[in-house]
Amino acid sequence: MLSVKGKFKQLRHFAGTAAAALALAACAGLPHGKAAAPASRQPLDRLTVVTPDAEHDVLAQLLAGEMALTRNDLKDASTRYDRAMAISDDPKVAQRAVELALAVHDEPAARRAIARWQALGAGTADLAQARAELALATGDTAGAREQLERLIGSGDPHAWRRFGRVLIGARDPAQAGQLLEALATPERLPAEPQAWLAMSELGDKLGRTRYAAMVAAAAVARFHDAETYAWAAQMKFKAGDRQGAAALLRQALARSPNDVRLRLSYASLLSQGGDYAAASRLLDKGPQSAETYALRAALAAQAHDRKAIAQLYAQLQRAPADVRESNAFLLGQLAEMQDRKDEALAWYDQVGDDDPHAFDADLRSAVILHAQGKVADAHALLEQLETAYLDQPEELRRAWQADAELYMREEHYLEAARAYDHALQVLPDDPGLLYGRGLAFAEAGKIDQAVADFRHLLKLRPNDVDASNALGYTLADAGRDLPEAKKLIEVARAAKPHDPAIADSWGWLQYRLGHLDEAARALRQAWNAAKDADVGVHLGEVLWKLGKRDDARHVFEQVRKLDPHNANLRETVQRLEP
Structure with a gap:
C-alpha cells in the first residue's frame, strides 16, 4: 500500500503529464507551420494539490x-x-x-491535552477524572479531592467506577487510600451493592483493611443479598475469623442455595477446618461444575474415602458426553485412585490438546505405563513431551524430572543424572533438581559429583535440612570426612528429631565410626518408625556385625518381602554371606 506522501507525489506527477499531453495534442491539431492560438486553460492546468508536511x-x-x-x-x-x-x-x-x-x-x-479536550467539548465527568489523575500523579492531594468530588457529583452513571479507576491507578497507595476513606463513605455511596463491594475491595487492595471490613459489614446490613454476605465472609476469613466467615457464608447460601461459587467457598472453608464430611455433603447436592467435581474428589482423597471416590467416578461416568469430555482428566485421576490403570490411560487419552490439563494427562500416562512395565513406552512419551514443550520451561523441567525419577526407579542412575542435567539446563540452580541429581550420582557411585551437588545446594539454601542430611549421609556412606558428616547430620537431627531418614543417616554414621551399639539403637528406631527397605538393610548389617545373625536374617527377610528386587539387599547379603 502506498503511503500518504507517496499518493501526493503520484497525483502531482499525473497532473504534470496530463497537461503536457494536452498541449502536445493541441499542437498536433493545428495546420503545419501556423503558430498555435492561445488555448483556453484546461481544468487540470488549474489543479493545485495541497501536500502538508x-x-x-x-x-x-x-x-x-x-x-x-x-x-x-x-x-x-x-x-x-x-x-x-x-x-x-x-x-x-x-x-x-x-x-x-x-x-x-x-x-x-x-x-495541554486536557485543555484541548475541554475546548472540543469533553464532558464534566471526563475532565474531572483526567484532572484527578493528573493531580494524583503530581502529589496534589487537595486538587485530586476537588476533582473527585466533582466526578462523584457529575451525575455520570459510571461515576463511582471511574472514581475507583482513578484511585487504583494512583502511584501512591497511601494517598489513594486517604481519599477513598474521605470520599467513599456509606453516607455517600449509591444504592447499588456493586458500588459498595467495589469500594470495599479497593480498600482491601490499598491496604485499608479496617475500612474494607467496615464497608463490607455496612453493605450486608443495607442490602442483605448473597453477594454482600459472601464478600463480608471473605473479609472475616482474611482477618482470621473462620467462625464469622462460616456464619456469613451460611447466610449467603440461604439466600442463593444453588450458587456454585458460594458452595465451593463454604466447602473449602469447612475442609480447611478438617470437616471433610460436611464439605462433601454440601457439594454432593445441587448444580455441579468442573470445580465442584474436582473439590469433591480432593476431599474424598484427603479422607481416604474409597467409597466416595467410587461413587463420584460412577456419577461422572453416567454424566452427559460433554460433561465427561470436559472432566476427562479428573476421571483419569479417579480411575487411578481405584487402581484402574487401563481406564485411567483411556481417560487421559481423551484429554484434548487445548485442555489446561493436557500436559499433566500425558505425564500421568507415562507414570502409569512405567508402572505397567511398559518402560520404553513411558520414556518415549516423555521424550515427546520434552520436544512439544521446548518453549515452556516449567513443563519442560517437569518432563525431564519425571524421566529422571523413572530412571531412578529402574536403578539406571547415570541415565537419571543425565535427565537431571537436561532439566538443570532449563532451570539452573533449581534446588529440587540439584537434590535429585545428587541422589542419582550418589547411587551411581559418583561420590565427588554427588558431594558437589549437595554442597552447591547448601550454598543456595544454607538451612536446607534435607540437603544437610543427604550430604552427611553421602560422606558417611563413602567413609570420608566423617567429622563433617557428623556435624551435618546433627544439624538435621536437631531440626527433625523424629525423621526416620535422618535417624537412618545417624545410625549409619555411627556404624562407620565403629559405634555398633549406638548404630543399632538409631537404626532400630528408624526401622520401627517406617519400614523402609534401605533402613532395614542397614539394620541387618549392623546386627550381623554385632553377632546377632539370626536377628539380621529376620530383618533381611522382612526387607525381601517389602522389596524383592532391592539392589542394596542383594549386594549386602552377598558380601556378608559370600
Missing part, C-alpha cells in the same frame, strides 16, 4: 502514534498524539492524547 498531517501523526504503540513505545506515541491533537478537531484524538500523557507522566503534555 508530516508535522502538520493529522493522519501521518496518528499512524506514527499507533506504530509506536505496537512497539510499546509510549513516550513516542504520546508525542505523536500531542501533535495530532493540536491540529485535529476530533475530541477522541485529544482524549487519547490525555491518556498517553498521563501514562508517561508528562505533566505539561497532559495539561
Whole structure:
C-alpha cells in the first residue's frame, strides 16, 4: 500500500503529464507551420494539490502514534498524539492524547491535552477524572479531592467506577487510600451493592483493611443479598475469623442455595477446618461444575474415602458426553485412585490438546505405563513431551524430572543424572533438581559429583535440612570426612528429631565410626518408625556385625518381602554371606 506522501507525489506527477499531453495534442491539431492560438486553460492546468508536511498531517501523526504503540513505545506515541491533537478537531484524538500523557507522566503534555479536550467539548465527568489523575500523579492531594468530588457529583452513571479507576491507578497507595476513606463513605455511596463491594475491595487492595471490613459489614446490613454476605465472609476469613466467615457464608447460601461459587467457598472453608464430611455433603447436592467435581474428589482423597471416590467416578461416568469430555482428566485421576490403570490411560487419552490439563494427562500416562512395565513406552512419551514443550520451561523441567525419577526407579542412575542435567539446563540452580541429581550420582557411585551437588545446594539454601542430611549421609556412606558428616547430620537431627531418614543417616554414621551399639539403637528406631527397605538393610548389617545373625536374617527377610528386587539387599547379603 502506498503511503500518504507517496499518493501526493503520484497525483502531482499525473497532473504534470496530463497537461503536457494536452498541449502536445493541441499542437498536433493545428495546420503545419501556423503558430498555435492561445488555448483556453484546461481544468487540470488549474489543479493545485495541497501536500502538508508530516508535522502538520493529522493522519501521518496518528499512524506514527499507533506504530509506536505496537512497539510499546509510549513516550513516542504520546508525542505523536500531542501533535495530532493540536491540529485535529476530533475530541477522541485529544482524549487519547490525555491518556498517553498521563501514562508517561508528562505533566505539561497532559495539561495541554486536557485543555484541548475541554475546548472540543469533553464532558464534566471526563475532565474531572483526567484532572484527578493528573493531580494524583503530581502529589496534589487537595486538587485530586476537588476533582473527585466533582466526578462523584457529575451525575455520570459510571461515576463511582471511574472514581475507583482513578484511585487504583494512583502511584501512591497511601494517598489513594486517604481519599477513598474521605470520599467513599456509606453516607455517600449509591444504592447499588456493586458500588459498595467495589469500594470495599479497593480498600482491601490499598491496604485499608479496617475500612474494607467496615464497608463490607455496612453493605450486608443495607442490602442483605448473597453477594454482600459472601464478600463480608471473605473479609472475616482474611482477618482470621473462620467462625464469622462460616456464619456469613451460611447466610449467603440461604439466600442463593444453588450458587456454585458460594458452595465451593463454604466447602473449602469447612475442609480447611478438617470437616471433610460436611464439605462433601454440601457439594454432593445441587448444580455441579468442573470445580465442584474436582473439590469433591480432593476431599474424598484427603479422607481416604474409597467409597466416595467410587461413587463420584460412577456419577461422572453416567454424566452427559460433554460433561465427561470436559472432566476427562479428573476421571483419569479417579480411575487411578481405584487402581484402574487401563481406564485411567483411556481417560487421559481423551484429554484434548487445548485442555489446561493436557500436559499433566500425558505425564500421568507415562507414570502409569512405567508402572505397567511398559518402560520404553513411558520414556518415549516423555521424550515427546520434552520436544512439544521446548518453549515452556516449567513443563519442560517437569518432563525431564519425571524421566529422571523413572530412571531412578529402574536403578539406571547415570541415565537419571543425565535427565537431571537436561532439566538443570532449563532451570539452573533449581534446588529440587540439584537434590535429585545428587541422589542419582550418589547411587551411581559418583561420590565427588554427588558431594558437589549437595554442597552447591547448601550454598543456595544454607538451612536446607534435607540437603544437610543427604550430604552427611553421602560422606558417611563413602567413609570420608566423617567429622563433617557428623556435624551435618546433627544439624538435621536437631531440626527433625523424629525423621526416620535422618535417624537412618545417624545410625549409619555411627556404624562407620565403629559405634555398633549406638548404630543399632538409631537404626532400630528408624526401622520401627517406617519400614523402609534401605533402613532395614542397614539394620541387618549392623546386627550381623554385632553377632546377632539370626536377628539380621529376620530383618533381611522382612526387607525381601517389602522389596524383592532391592539392589542394596542383594549386594549386602552377598558380601556378608559370600
